[in-house]
Amino acid sequence: MEIKGWFNEGKPMIDIYLEGTKEPIEVLVDTGFNGELMLTKEKIKELSLSFIGDDEYMTASGDVVPTTVHIGHIRWFGRTRKTAVLATSGKANLIGMELLHFYRLDIARFQNRLIISKS
Numbered sequence: 001m002e003i004k005g006w007f008n009e010g011k012p013m014i015d016i017y018l019e020g021t022k023e024p025i026e027v028l029v030d031t032g033f034n035g036e037l038m039l040t041k042e043k044i045k046e047l048s049l050s051f052i053g054d055d056e057y058m059t060a061s062g063d064v065v066p067t068t069v070h071i072g073h074i075r076w077f078g079r080t081r082k083t084a085v086l087a088t089s090g091k092a093n094l095i096g097m098e099l100l101h102f103y104r105l106d107i108a109r110f111q112n113r114l115i116i117s118k119s
Helices: 041-047
Strands: 002-008 011-018 025-029 037-040 050-058 064-076 079-088 103-108 113-118
Touching: 011 113, 037 041, 037 064, 041 064, 041 079, 050 079
Parallel strands: 037 079
Antiparallel strands: 002 011, 002 113, 011 025, 011 064, 050 064, 064 079, 103 113
């Protein structure tokens, strides 16, 4: 099994499905993000994800940003996976390296190819 993605303006993207949603959520594959999943505050509110606490994360520019943490359940390789979801006031939803742990990421931008597969 594998997840196939694409490039949008040079950015690697995939669709994910959260429990309770019918439409996919487009997320940026961000290898610089150490967490599992980050969604916009608007998307978290829309999905009514459960709040579990406060935390911080470091941006690519080195700024430390306070955030809230929520619980979501995503469909990941045919199974439902409980996932920590950080809130962002930014505009992009993204997945990070914690979600990709134990998976292979094959990227070939010039071929518009992005594939996540089990290692």
